[in-house]
Structures are given as C-alpha cells and as structure tokens.
Amino acid sequence: MAMAETKNEKPARPASRERRGWLARIAPGVRNAFAKRETPENLWVKCPDTGEMIYRPDLEAAQWVTPSGSHMRIGVAQRLRYTFDDGQFERIASPVMTDDPLKFPDERPYNERLKAARKSTGEQDSMAIGYGHIQGQPAVVVVQDFAFMGGSLGIGAGETFVKAAQEAVKRGVPFVIFTASGGARMQEGTLSLMQMARTTLALNEVKAAGLPYVVVLTDPTTGGVLASYAMLGDIHLAEPNATLGFSGRRVIEQTIRETLPPGFQKSEFLVERGMVDKVVSRSELPAVLGSILKTLMMGRERLSSAA
Structure with a gap:
C-alpha cells in the first residue's frame, strides 16, 4: 500500500541545534546588549x-x-513638596476615625471604597497635614486630595482640618489650605454635613488667636466645601482655570433656564467678580504665599514684642 504524499513538509531541525537568529550565532553577547527593555506604561x-x-x-x-x-491635579506629597522651602516638611498625623459609621448600603461597600482610595493614594483620608516653612515663614498646611474619593468631606477629613487648625494655634503660625473637592461625602450622610459647621468653629479659634487663614482654591472646589471653609479665608488665591462653584453648570442652567456666560465658575471669571483675590500659577505660589503670610503676621509680631 502506497503512503500518502505530504505536501510542503520541511525536514525537522536536529534536536541539538538551538533556534537562534543569525546575529546571536555570530556574536552571542550582542543579543543581551540589545535585549528588549521594559518601558513604563x-x-x-x-x-x-x-x-x-x-x-x-x-x-x-x-x-x-x-x-x-x-x-493638572496633583497629590498630597507633591503639593507639600512644591509648597515648602527646599521641599522639606514635617507630616502631622491625621486622627484615626471609625470607618463606615452609618453602615451605608451601596452597590460597592463603603469600606471597600476606602481601602481602594487608601491604596491608590497612600493617604488615610482626603486631607493631610504638613508643617514647614514657606519662603522662611513657618506655617501649617492642609492639602485636600481629589484622587481620594473626589476629595469628599467626611468625618475623617473634618477631624484632620480641626487638628490642623489646633496645630496652627498651638505653634502660633498661619494656617493654609489647598482645597480640591466635589463636596460632602454621601456615604456619611448628615455626619458629613456636620463637618461644615465643625470646620467653621475650628477657624474661629484660628482667627481668635490673630493668625492668618489663607485658602488656595484648586480644580475643582465645589459643593459643601466651597460653602464652608473654602470661602472663609483672609485671602483667597486660585490656580489658573480652576472650576469653583457650589453646583454644576448644567444644573444651574436647567434651574434658571438661561445660558451661563463663557468661563462661568472658572477662577479668572471669579476674580473679576471679587470672589477670588488673585489667580496664581503653581510655580509662583510659594513666593506669593510667603509674601502674604509675612505681611499678615507683621501685626502679630508687633503685638508679641509689645507684650
């Protein structure tokens, strides 16, 4: 019986022969020199x-x-490093609070959302505190991180703000905050809304001590945050083209049934209407902040020397 013909069959290579390219066979070391390198995504x-x-x-x-x-939006570590002299600062620990006090029902458990936010940002909550010098002027600085659940205001963030205010009073230094938030944290309900009042009371202590409170508004600052501590500063600075407002443009237009002007709720628009004192680029913020803080602290220094 004749065997069937097999078309296009190639003879198998000897098992002992390694399958290598011509360049590797001629110069084995070259292959390693030009090996594919991993490129960050x-x-x-x-x-x-x-x-x-x-x-x-x-x-x-x-x-x-x-x-x-x-x-572009930046995190806590970057913001503190860019703000303080030579990027040097002391981190002040935030109070540790109970997670999910209301056992909030959601399509994804609140505890899981918190764990994911902590893992991705490396922060305990949406606010963090640093202490250092800005153009030689000591200050307590709070940074709100939009990457942590939209910078939402909950009891953890509220407690951090209160602690920062108390640190400023204890050290006798100005209090600065960089805001970035979508508003109150819905998973904490009324407890979140209560932080608007608590942060305001904490600021009363700062102002009673004769210390400056300076707000730097970054993109975006909205909702209950804008309706509370973000608008209680002695001076309000803002980064260029930051969105600042209580509710969104679309909601306002649907409510009043009118088309809002171009640039509405942007920092440049709000400077023209007196809601923001000055728009400052990120690279210039330390110099501007330092000048403001030194000026606002001059009166306090005179009072201290007179006493």
Missing part, C-alpha cells in the same frame, strides 16, 4: 486641554503644568 501623559502627549519627566519638572498652561 505612563511614560507619556496626555494634556487634558490639547490632547498633546507630554514626556512624563518633563511634566514632573514643570510641576505638572502642561505647555498649554493646564494645571
């Missing part, structure tokens, strides 16, 4: 305004401000 960052791809090290060197001038 986030080496390029897309500008939110123009869509331009920006080399990440260049963006970091520019403090996360794109060539188009877009001030």
